Amino acid sequence: MGKKSVGLALILSWVVPGCGHLYLGKRVKAIIFFVLIVGAFFYGMWLSDFNNVSPARYKLAAVAQAFSGFPAVAGLAIDQTKRGVINEGPQIFDVSLVYTCVAGLLNLLVVIDAIFLASKGDK
Numbered sequence: 001m002g003k004k005s006v007g008l009a010l011i012l013s014w015v016v017p018g019c020g021h022l023y024l025g026k027r028v029k030a031i032i033f034f035v036l037i038v039g040a041f042f043y044g045m046w047l048s049d050f051n052n053v054s055p056a057r058y059k060l061a062a063v064a065q066a067f068s069g070f071p072a073v074a075g076l077a078i079d080q081t082k083r084g085v086i087n088e089g090p091q092i093f094d095v096s097l098v099y100t101c102v103a104g105l106l107n108l109l110v111v112i113d114a115i116f117l118a119s120k121g122d123k
Helices: 004-014 020-022 026-045 058-064 069-083 089-122
Strands: none
Touching: 004 020, 004 089, 020 026, 020 069, 026 069, 026 089, 058 069, 058 089, 069 089
């Protein structure tokens, strides 16, 4: 594999889930991470009718969601286009927040794994 840049692996992993692993030559891991993390994030968004990414309304959730990289930016852009009353039904809306937050926190683990793999090199 050769020595790869830890910083680049970190940035790629954070911006696009799995992309850091793709950079490191771990294609299968990259695909699995991308599908699972982005899928979970957008499934959570779909459950809330694309209304659950908002740092103004959900400060703590936004921190966890931010770790997912581009899905959080896309979710924020979608949320900004929504206007009017937001239906925050108690059960399904909470579940939607859990999905998006867990996706972000899982991507944090993926970033850490990419950093570890990049720093390890061919050892």
